[in-house]
Amino acid sequence: MITQRAANIAFNILVIVAAVFFALEAETFQTSGLLASTGLPSKFFPQLMLAFIGLCSIIVIGAYLFRGYAGTDKGASVFEDGGAARRGLLVLVVAVACYLVWSLWSFIPMLILIGPACALAMGVRSPWMYVSLLVMSGIVYLVFTQLLNVQLT
Amino acid sequence: MKLLKSAVTTIALAFLLTTGIGEKAIAQDKWPTKPINIVVSFKAGGNADIVARMNADALSKELGVPVNVLNKPGGAHIPATMFVLKAPADGYTLFNWSPPSFMVVPLTRKVPYKPLRDFIPLFAGISASNALYVRADSPYKTFKEFVKGAKAKKLTIGVNNLGAPPNLSAVQMAKEFGLEFKTLALKTVPATMTGLLGGQVDVAVGQVASIHKYGEKVRPLVILDNDRKAFYAKDLPGVRTVGEVFPGKNAGTWVHGGLAVKAGTPQHIVDRLLEASKVMGKPAFIAKVPKSVSYDWVHGTEATRKKIQAGIDLYSPLLASLGLLVKN
Amino acid sequence: MFAGFDVVAQSIGQLAEPITLALLVGGIVLGLIIGVLPGLGPPIAIALALPFTFHLEPIAAIILLLGIYSAAIYGGSISAIAVGIPGTGAAIATVQDGNKMFKAGKGGEALGLSLTGSIIGGLFSVICLAFIAPILATVAIKFGPREFLAISVFGLVVVVRVAGESLSKGLLVGALGIFLTTWGLDELNGTERYTFGSYHLYEGIPLVPFLVGVFAVSEVLIGAERALQKLDFDQTSLTVKLPGWGKLMKMKDILFRSSALGTVIGIIPGEGAAVAAFFAYSEAKRRSKTPEKFGTGHEEGIVAPETANNATVGGALVPTLTLGVPGSPAAAVLLGAFLIHGLAPGPKLFAERPDMMYAIFIGLFVINILMMVIGLMAIRFAAKLIQVPTTFIVPTVLLLSFVGIFSVSHSFFNVGVLLGAGILGYVVRKLGYSIAPLSIGFVLGPILENSLRQSLVIADGSIGEFFNTPIGLGIYAALALTIFGGPLAGWAKQKMFPRAEDA
Numbered sequence: 001m002i003t004q005r006a007a008n009i010a011f012n013i014l015v016i017v018a019a020v021f022f023a024l025e026a027e028t029f030q031t032s033g034l035l036a037s038t039g040l041p042s043k044f045f046p047q048l049m050l051a052f053i054g055l056c057s058i059i060v061i062g063a064y065l066f067r068g069y070a071g072t073d074k075g076a077s078v079f080e081d082g083g084a085a086r087r088g089l090l091v092l093v094v095a096v097a098c099y100l101v102w103s104l105w106s107f108i109p110m111l112i113l114i115g116p117a118c119a120l121a122m123g124v125r126s127p128w129m130y131v132s133l134l135v136m137s138g139i140v141y142l143v144f145t146q147l148l149n150v151q152l153t
Numbered sequence: 154m155k156l157l158k159s160a161v162t163t164i165a166l167a168f169l170l171t172t173g174i175g176e177k178a179i180a181q182d183k184w185p186t187k188p189i190n191i192v193v194s195f196k197a198g199g200n201a202d203i204v205a206r207m208n209a210d211a212l213s214k215e216l217g218v219p220v221n222v223l224n225k226p227g228g229a230h231i232p233a234t235m236f237v238l239k240a241p242a243d244g245y246t247l248f249n250w251s252p253p254s255f256m257v258v259p260l261t262r263k264v265p266y267k268p269l270r271d272f273i274p275l276f277a278g279i280s281a282s283n284a285l286y287v288r289a290d291s292p293y294k295t296f297k298e299f300v301k302g303a304k305a306k307k308l309t310i311g312v313n314n315l316g317a318p319p320n321l322s323a324v325q326m327a328k329e330f331g332l333e334f335k336t337l338a339l340k341t342v343p344a345t346m347t348g349l350l351g352g353q354v355d356v357a358v359g360q361v362a363s364i365h366k367y368g369e370k371v372r373p374l375v376i377l378d379n380d381r382k383a384f385y386a387k388d389l390p391g392v393r394t395v396g397e398v399f400p401g402k403n404a405g406t407w408v409h410g411g412l413a414v415k416a417g418t419p420q421h422i423v424d425r426l427l428e429a430s431k432v433m434g435k436p437a438f439i440a441k442v443p444k445s446v447s448y449d450w451v452h453g454t455e456a457t458r459k460k461i462q463a464g465i466d467l468y469s470p471l472l473a474s475l476g477l478l479v480k481n
Numbered sequence: 482m483f484a485g486f487d488v489v490a491q492s493i494g495q496l497a498e499p500i501t502l503a504l505l506v507g508g509i510v511l512g513l514i515i516g517v518l519p520g521l522g523p524p525i526a527i528a529l530a531l532p533f534t535f536h537l538e539p540i541a542a543i544i545l546l547l548g549i550y551s552a553a554i555y556g557g558s559i560s561a562i563a564v565g566i567p568g569t570g571a572a573i574a575t576v577q578d579g580n581k582m583f584k585a586g587k588g589g590e591a592l593g594l595s596l597t598g599s600i601i602g603g604l605f606s607v608i609c610l611a612f613i614a615p616i617l618a619t620v621a622i623k624f625g626p627r628e629f630l631a632i633s634v635f636g637l638v639v640v641v642r643v644a645g646e647s648l649s650k651g652l653l654v655g656a657l658g659i660f661l662t663t664w665g666l667d668e669l670n671g672t673e674r675y676t677f678g679s680y681h682l683y684e685g686i687p688l689v690p691f692l693v694g695v696f697a698v699s700e701v702l703i704g705a706e707r708a709l710q711k712l713d714f715d716q717t718s719l720t721v722k723l724p725g726w727g728k729l730m731k732m733k734d735i736l737f738r739s740s741a742l743g744t745v746i747g748i749i750p751g752e753g754a755a756v757a758a759f760f761a762y763s764e765a766k767r768r769s770k771t772p773e774k775f776g777t778g779h780e781e782g783i784v785a786p787e788t789a790n791n792a793t794v795g796g797a798l799v800p801t802l803t804l805g806v807p808g809s810p811a812a813a814v815l816l817g818a819f820l821i822h823g824l825a826p827g828p829k830l831f832a833e834r835p836d837m838m839y840a841i842f843i844g845l846f847v848i849n850i851l852m853m854v855i856g857l858m859a860i861r862f863a864a865k866l867i868q869v870p871t872t873f874i875v876p877t878v879l880l881l882s883f884v885g886i887f888s889v890s891h892s893f894f895n896v897g898v899l900l901g902a903g904i905l906g907y908v909v910r911k912l913g914y915s916i917a918p919l920s921i922g923f924v925l926g927p928i929l930e931n932s933l934r935q936s937l938v939i940a941d942g943s944i945g946e947f948f949n950t951p952i953g954l955g956i957y958a959a960l961a962l963t964i965f966g967g968p969l970a971g972w973a974k975q976k977m978f979p980r981a982e983d984a
Contacts, residue, residue, distance in 0.1 A: 008912050015653070022660075022675070031672040032476055039937030042672040045930045049660035056653035063649070071646030073913050084706035091705035092904065095698065095879055099900055102883070103893040111880070118876035122708040129872055136877055140884060148515075148529055149221070150888035151190070196813075197528030203817045210535055224528070225891050229666065229683035232892060261671070264680070309939060316671055335938050337626065338669060343805045344750060350804075351622030366805050366827035443820035445805075477671075 001077040001085075005064045012057040019050040019057070026050075083123075090121035107152045111137050184244060184422050188219040191412065193249045194233035196226040199341075200446045201410055204279045205249045207441065208412060208433060215429035230254040231264055238271055242415040244422035248272065251410040252318055256464050261316060261477045272413040273423055274457035276430050279442075280449035281408040282361045283322045283377040284389060288349060289370055291356075296375035296398050299356070303332045310334040311345040311354035316477070318408050319345075319358040322377040325471055326395065329402045346371065361388045365444045377404045384447050407464035409449065411457065427453065492540075492840035496847060501541045505548045505848065509855050512549035516556020519697045519878065520689060520885030520899075522569040523553040523754075523811035531818055539822035540837065544844035546818050550811050551794050551848050554754055555599045555856060558787050562591050563866045565704075566697040566878060570689070571754035571790040573920050574762040576696065577643075578775065578782030585778050588867055592860040593723040594780055595787040596853065598736065602788035603849040605740035606747065606795025610802075611842040615831070617796075618803035621748050623952055626935035631956035632749065633929035636756065638960060640922060642763040645776075645915030654914045658922025659929065661686055668927070669934055681894040685927075690886045690898040692920055697882045698903020699910050701875050708871045719867070721860050728780075735765050735785050743789030747796020753809045754790040759921050761789030767963060795845065802826045802838070 026043040063070040079085035094117045102110035115133025124130070144150045189212065193205045206222050213220040225233035230253045240246040248254075255268040285296070293299040302308070312320040315338050327334060337354055339345045346367055349357035356374075361384065364373060373389050379396030395404035412430065414423060432438055434450040442448050451460050472478040495501065508530065515526040526549045534542035557569030562579035575595060582591040609617065637655075644651020664675040665685025676682040729736070739761040746757035765785035766775045775782045797808030798815075805827040807813035819826050824837060831838055866874075886899045906916055940947035948954060 004913055011908070011912055025675065029667075029672050029674055031667075031670050039669075039934035042667040042670060042674060045933075046660060046663040046674065049656050049663070052656045053653055053660065056649045056656065059649040060647070060653065063647070070650055071913060076913075078911050080706070083709075087708055088702045088706040088907075091875060091879075092702055092907070095701070095900060095903070098879075098883070099893075099896060103896070110883075114880050114883075115876045118705070118879065119872060122705050122872050122875065124708075124872050129870070132873065133876055136873070137880060140877075140880055143514075144884055144888060148888065150884075151221070151223070151891075152884065152887070196810075197524060197531070197817070199813065199817060200820070203821050206531065206535075206821070210532075222532075223891055224889075227684045227687055227890065227892065228681045228894075231680040231683065232894065236891070262680075262683075307941070315669065335941060337935055337938065341806070347622050347750070347800075347804050347806045348625060351625065353625035366825055366829070368829055370828060441823070443823070444825055445820065 001079055001081070004073040004076045004078060005068060007078050008064050008070070009061055012061045015057045016054050019054045023047050023050045087122050091118055094118050094121050111141055184425060185216050185218045187245065188221055189213075189216070189245050189247060190221050190223045191247045191249055192223045192225055192233050192237050194225060194230040194251065194254050197222075197224050200443065201249065201251050201279065204410070204442060204446060207438070208249075208278075208430075211432050211438060212426075212429055215432060216425075229258050229262065231258065231262075231266075234264075234266055238266055238415055240415065242417035242419075244414055244418050244426060246415070247426075248413045248415075249410065250274065250413045252408050252464075255461060256407065256468060257316055257318070257321075260465070260468055260472055261479055263479055269458060269461060271416050273416055273418060273454055274411060274413040274461060275423070275426055275452075275454065276433065277409040277411040277451040277457050277460050278433055278448055279410040280384075280447045281318075281406070282382060282385070282447060283319050283358050283406045283408075284361050284363070284392065285326075285374045285377060286346065286349060286357050286359045286363070286367075286371045287355070287374060288352075289372050291372065293356075293374065294372075296393075296395075299374050300330050300332070303330075303334070303356075307333055307335060308355040309337060309353070311337050311339050311348045311357040313340060313342050313345050313358075314338055318406050319360075321468065321471060322404065322406050323358050324475065325404055326377060328474070329395075329404065360445070360447070361385060362445050362447050364389055377406055379404060382449060384449065388447065405467045407467050409451075409460060409464070411451075423454070489839050489843075492836050492843055495538075495540050495836075495840055496544065496844055498541070501544065504537075504541060504545045505844075505851060506855065508545045508548040509552040509848065509851055512552025513556040513559070513855065513859055515549075516553035517560045517568045518885050519560065519566050519568055519882045520693045520889065522557070522571075522689065523550050523809075524814050525889050526550070526553040527811055527814040527818065531814070531821070534818060535821070539824060540840045540844075542822055543815075543818065543824075543837075543841060544848070546815055547794075547841065547845060548848045548851070550815065551603055551791065551845070552852055552855075553811075554791055554794060555596070555603075555787075555852060556859075558595045558599065558783075558790075559592065559860060559863045562595060562783070563588065563863045564874060564878060565700045567692075569754075570692055570924070571758055571793075572786075573692065573696065573755055573917070574643075574758040574786035574790075575783055577917065578777070578779045581776070581778030582780070582783065583867065587778070589719060589721045589860075589864045590724075590780075591778075591783055592864055593721050594783045596856045596860060597724055597729070598739070598784040598787035599791040599856075600849050600853050601736050602740045602743055602790070602792035603794055603852070604846070605737075605788075606744040606792040607842060607845040607849065608795075609744050610795040610798055610845070614799050614803055617748050617799045620952070621750060621800045621806075621808070622804060624749050625950075626932040626939060627947070627950040627953045628956070629749075629928050629932035630936050631950070631953035631960075633925050633932060635956055635960050636760070636921065636925040636929070638964065639759050639763040640918045640925075642766055643759070643915065643917040643921065645917070647913070650914050651918045654909055654916070655918035655922040658919040658924075659926035661691070662923055662926030663930065668931055681892075686902075687890070687895050687898055688923070689889065690895040691902045691923060693882055693886060694899040694902025695906035695916050695920060697878055698899060699906030699916070701879050701882075702903070702907045703910065704871050704875050704878075708875060710871075719864050721857065721864055723857075732781065732784055734768075735781055736788055738764060738768075739785045739788035740792045743792025744796040746789070747793030747808050748799045750800050750806045750808050753797075753924075754793040755924050756921075757793045757796075758786035758790040759917075759924075761785040764963075798841070802830055802841070803828060 026046050029042050098110045098114045115137050116130050191209050195201045209220040209222050234254050237248040339348045345357045346359050348354050373392045376394040378394045439448050515521045527546050554571050557572035558575045560566050560568040561572035561575040562583050565580035567573045640655040666683050742761045743757040762785050765781050766772045797812040800806045800808045801812040807816050
């Protein structure tokens with residue numbers, strides 16, 4: 001499995017690359033017109049934060065490279081086992097898919113899909129769970145549309 | 154099935170027409186048949202939202218269907234505006250227009266809509282005019298003394314948001330009189346007035362109606378306008394406008410809000426909405442509007458369009474001189 | 482000082498009407514439900530109930546809305562403890578210890594502690610509101626950019642305290658949280674920052690979808706990973722246990738400090754229940770003899786934030802009622818309700834409507850008592866949630882987060898932010914970063930940046946003017962004391978009583 005060490009080093013390299021990108025992007029900010037003086041230019045604060053993030057990232061990378069751990073995660077891995085990784089990532093895929101179904105199509109298909117799809121992603125076998133998830137979806141729909149008077153489309 | 158339905162409708166229509174009840178009845182009976190939404194581009198709470206909810210309540214009584222308020226805040230009011238424009242032009246989605254969505258944002262940012270082209274405004278109700286306030290213990294007793302004082306020393310001025318009408322009023326005043334201020338944006342008008350009370354700022358741009366809340370603790374110096382509006386005498390009796398104190402100097406505020414429907418909405422629906430919204434100009438309705446909100450009633454599509462155009466004519470040159478005007 | 486006994490009696494009379502009481506019970510139940518649901522918080526709870534109050538008497542209407550407000554803030558902690566997802570921003574600080582305790586099989590106890598803390602905090606702040614509101618209001622109006630800057634700097638220290646096991650990792654995500662708040666139009670000059678050409682980003686990354694995403698969606702994904710594991714718990718955890726008198730007395734310092742902190746932070750306009758809860762948590766941790774226990778399911782880690790966040794209710798009403806400036810987002814909606822009913826909160830309200838003011842004080846008292854009873858029934862039910870399989874909770878919470886976010890904004894963009902923030906939260910949690918500093922950074926970021934820049938505008942180049950703020954200096958002094966106080970006191974002790982250590 002992926003170790004915390006490798007994952008953190010990779011993540012922090014990504015963070016540094018992103019920080020550099022956003023810091024350069026801040027150079028392109030354009031202030032049009034002058035309504036009031038602002039003390040510091042718009043780019044100052046984001047760049048300050050990015051510099052700080054970069055610094056922290058370097059320290060974290062250093063800790064993992066030379067010491068091998070940060071905090072208490074010595075020798076730990078990111079996922080407990082392959083099954084855990086599969087369930088977590090599959091539910092993430094289901095979440096994104098449900099969002100797309102809802103925003104591109106409409107609410108009701110997403111409402112029906114979300115429960116069973118999540119259960120499938122987690123490897124649920126009991127048919128009762130699928131039924132109760134569908135009932136749950138119905139209750140949520142009724143509570144929001146009837147009790148809270150929210151329009152869901 | 155569909156065929157059958159349309160056949161029945163046709164026969165019914167023919168029957169109605171021949172029996173002489175006529176078109177009017179159809180138009181009135183057919184709309185509205187389901188709940189109407191009023192889209193508000195502000196969060197719940199606050200003056201604009203409150204009056205929108207009062208509008209919804211009044212419209213619901215007139216039209217006999219539920220009228221819901223749909224808050225769609227964020228994105229510089231553009232998502233709410235576009236939400237209305239993406240909905241069908243059937244009169245079931247009304248837009249609660251306001252200075253940011255119909256005036257300031259389209260003038261200063263690139264937006265995918267044109268208020269006067271894409272909407273049919275129904276009326277303008279809620280309004281505000283700005284006034285300049287100092288604390289009661291301030292050394293400046295009159296606007297003339299204030300101008301003199303502000304020339305001698307850089308004062309701190311409080312406004313709600315940068316680019317909003319109170320700020321634009323202040324900028325215009327500063328330009329006209331050659332003054333320089335340190336500007337603090339304090340988010341809301343009440344917060345601006347509180348900042349004045351707490352000594353955070355020397356002078357605040359509040360609304361004419363703000364006086365009702367802060368009474369003797371503040372002193373109004375001048376109304377930031379040229380010509381007089383009816384409600385000035387009610388809120389700030391005896392306080393003059395900039396144009397009255399210094400003839401020839403310009404000042405102005407344009408803060409109005411009301412309801413509009415998407416362009417292309419059938420005329421009979423627009424007429425029905427106009428008819429139903431008449432009640433919001435009646436004294437009984439206006440009496441219920443919170444004291445801190447001014448009310449400047451303009452009813453009818455053309456009259457409201459003229460009102461909006463007047464705002465564009467007021468702000469365009471000012472924003473252009475600040476380098477903020479964007480041609481959409 | 483009392484306007485007269487008859488006024489008070491009249492207020493009680495109005496509250497004792499059966500219809501008012503029935504409405505209040507209904508309002509508290511609605512508030513609890515909304516508070517429990519992720520994404521729906523006190524402001525939306527009040528806004529939803531607003532239309533129902535149009536046709537009520539002003540006093541009944543306001544009391545109903547106050548009941549919803551209090552219950553919604555408390556309700557957030559139920560889901561924070563039982564599912565690990567803060568139902569509202571106010572409950573973020575409760576998640577760490579509350580959920581750990583729940584999973585460790587002490588759910589009934591955790592829920593009882595949070596209910597008791599909430600009631601005590603609520604009552605404390607009502608008493609402050611009733612007796613010293615005008616004095617507190619004079620402090621509130623003194624809060625300008627320089628004072629807010631001092632508060633934000635204090636907040637940064639809180640970020641350090643909740644950073645987790647690795648300080649550099651905690652600070653990294655804390656700074657990331659602050660950085661993300663710089664997106665959108667610059668409030669001080671209208672400059673577009675990181676909008677990437679989309680108007681949806683003009684007002685930046687929306688707060689509630691971001692926080693719900695970071696907490697709820699990440700929790701859902703981590704829950705999915707462990708979906709098939711069985712949680713160990715014994716039957717005693719299913720019954721709610723309220724803390725006894727002895728335990729309360731042991732915690733009386735924490736209860737008092739958190740109540741006071743919550744009330745004060747509630748008063749400051751713009752600072753909300755989330756900030757108060759975090760400040761109280763970090764303060765309790767700092768003063769604790771066993772700070773290492775915080776974050777592992779420690780009782781004090783539940784009581785401190787829960788007491789503080791309900792204490793903000795009374796606090797937030799101080800500027801709302803006496804100045805017309807809302808002390809929290811929920812109070813802003815409440816202010817609207819006052820206006821609808823023809824009442825103009827401001828310096829004159831006390832003088833013009835004494836009956837209204839007394840009815841509010843007494844009403845808040847009654848609300849807290851009713852909440853105790855109704856809350857007790859709600860948590861009996863919540864304690865049993867541990868028996869519900871994770872495979873059921875995962876899709877339910879996901880759906881509720883989606884629908885909750887959508888119903889506040891009617892915006893798919895905001896649901897997208899929810900998902901994006903969820904993925905971010907999942908990644909950083911999996912890699913061993915704490916999400917507490919991320920969320921507190923996101924809450925404090927805008928105040929920090931804007932108050933710093935506006936302070937510089939006021940100072941206009943003068944350092945003396947920059948620090949010309951008695952309240953701000955007081956806060957900086959308190960800050961210095963909390964950082965250096967401990968070591969300093971230890972050093973002084975050693976100097977003065979060199980043998981004390983041996984004894």
